[in-house]
Amino acid sequence: MKIGVCFKQVPATDTRIRVNPAGNGILTDDVKWEINVYDEFALEEGIRLKQAGKATEVVIFTVGEAASEARIRDGLARGADRAVRLDDPAFAGSDALGKARILAAAIQQEGIGLVLAGRQAVDTDNGAVPAMLAEILGWPMASWVDKLVIDGGFTANRAAGGGTREVVKGGLPAVITCDKGLNEPRLATLPNIMAAKKKQIAVKNAAAIGIDPGTVGAGAALVVEDGMALPPARPAGRMLTGDAASVAAELVRLLREEAKVI
Numbered sequence: 202m203k204i205g206v207c208f209k210q211v212p213a214t215d216t217r218i219r220v221n222p223a224g225n226g227i228l229t230d231d232v233k234w235e236i237n238v239y240d241e242f243a244l245e246e247g248i249r250l251k252q253a254g255k256a257t258e259v260v261i262f263t264v265g266e267a268a269s270e271a272r273i274r275d276g277l278a279r280g281a282d283r284a285v286r287l288d289d290p291a292f293a294g295s296d297a298l299g300k301a302r303i304l305a306a307a308i309q310q311e312g313i314g315l316v317l318a319g320r321q322a323v324d325t326d327n328g329a330v331p332a333m334l335a336e337i338l339g340w341p342m343a344s345w346v347d348k349l350v351i352d353g354g355f356t357a358n359r360a361a362g363g364g365t366r367e368v369v370k371g372g373l374p375a376v377i378t379c380d381k382g383l384n385e386p387r388l389a390t391l392p393n394i395m396a397a398k399k400k401q402i403a404v405k406n407a408a409a410i411g412i413d414p415g416t417v418g419a420g421a422a423l424v425v426e427d428g429m430a431l432p433p434a435r436p437a438g439r440m441l442t443g444d445a446a447s448v449a450a451e452l453v454r455l456l457r458e459e460a461k462v463i
Contacts, residue, residue, distance in 0.1 A: 202314035202373070204247040204256045207304060207331065208276060208284075209237040210269040211324040218431070225427050236272045239319025241386040242379040246349060247317050248280035249384065255351045256315070258282045262307055264292060264300050270402060278389035278397035285311065289406035294419025301333035302417055306410040308338070313374065315355075320345045320378040325426075331378045341371035347382035 212218060213233040221228050236244075247259040261276050261284035263269050273284045287303050295303065308316060316335075321328035328344070335342035346369075348358035354372040359380065361367045389397070407414045415421060439455075441448045456463045 202256045203258045203260060203312055204250060205308050205311065205313035205316045206240070206244045206247045206259060206261050206276070206281065207316065207318035207334075208240050208244070208261050208263045208269075208273065209319070209322050209324075210234050210263070210265055210272045211237045211322060214238075214323065220429050220431055224429050226429065234268070234272060236275060237319050237322050237324075239321060239323070239379060239381070241319075242381065242383045243317035243319050243377075244276055244279060244281060245384045245386040246377075246379055247315075248387075250315075250351055251280075260285060260311060260313065262304055263287065264295070264303050273402055274394075274397050274400075275389060277400045277402075278394040279387055280393070281400075283401040283403070285403045285405060287406075287410065288404055289414070291407050291414035291418045294422055295417045296422040296424040297327060297329040298333050298423060299417040299421055301330050301337055303410070303412060304330070304334050305337040306412040307405060308334075310410055315351070315373055316340075316376045318376065318378050320380045328378065331376050335376035338374070338376070340374050340376050342376040342378075343369040343371065344378045345380045346377050347380045349377060349379075349383065 211234070212227070213235045216233040219228040244259075244261070247256070250256045251259050259281045261273055261281045263273055263284065264287045266288055270286065273286060277284060285307055287307055292299070292303060316331070318331040332342060332344070343355065343357035343359065345359045346357040347360065350356040351373075354370060355375055355377065357369045357377060359367050359369065407417070441451055443451075453463070
């Protein structure tokens with residue numbers, strides 16, 4: 202069985218974010234990039250499954266431009282066997298459904314038997330792509346998984362809220378999204394970093410994966426992100442003076458009428 206791992210390049214959580222003048226994205230000229238943290242759990246689980254003899258190959262799939270190859274090489278250095286980078290001018294502006302269509306075409310072409318992905322992307326907090334991918338492929342899916350067993354099919358454990366846990370079972374092929382607690386992602390060692398430089402990153406466009414360009418990209422997008430802006434600046438603090446009774450009364454009034462938290 203081949204395992205496919207969906208990878209996304211996202212701004213590092215400690216980088217400074219600036220909205221572009223059009224208000225529909227961020228300025229990327231000085232952004233520090235990293236692998237989406239939840240995708241790291243997916244990659245680690247794929248590597249562990251291969252080491253346990255449950256898979257023959259771990260393949261990274263990324264929808265992205267050449268700049269994403271540094272993150273792909275990081276994934277290869279951690280233990281993935283090879284990667285497929287999906288890049289075409291027709292893919293620009295794809296929404297979640299468009300990206301799922303692109304990934305599905307590439308995954309089917311590669312004969313993948315299990316797809317692992319992060320539970321969500323930390324840049325947009327969007328977790329729609331894996332679910333749409335599973336629907337397009339016609340595969341079962343389990344989301345936000347923090348314990349996974351592969352043995353003919355899959356058994357996935359996940360938190361369901363309020364202290365309740367769910368156990369989900371299904372057959373393969375399947376799509377699993379990975380949550381914190383599933384494993385502890387490894388770091389790349391220097392020998393593996395050097396070895397990763399020789400591993401293959403196949404770059405495929407729409408024609409190479411047999412997808413109709415009219416079904417992806419900005420022209421086919423059903424959802425458009427617009428009106429992006431940074432949160433308003435936090436107002437200056439206010440100091441209340443007077444005796445304890447008057448300060449308490451004023452504080453209650455402010456919390457009720459201005460902050461509206463009581």
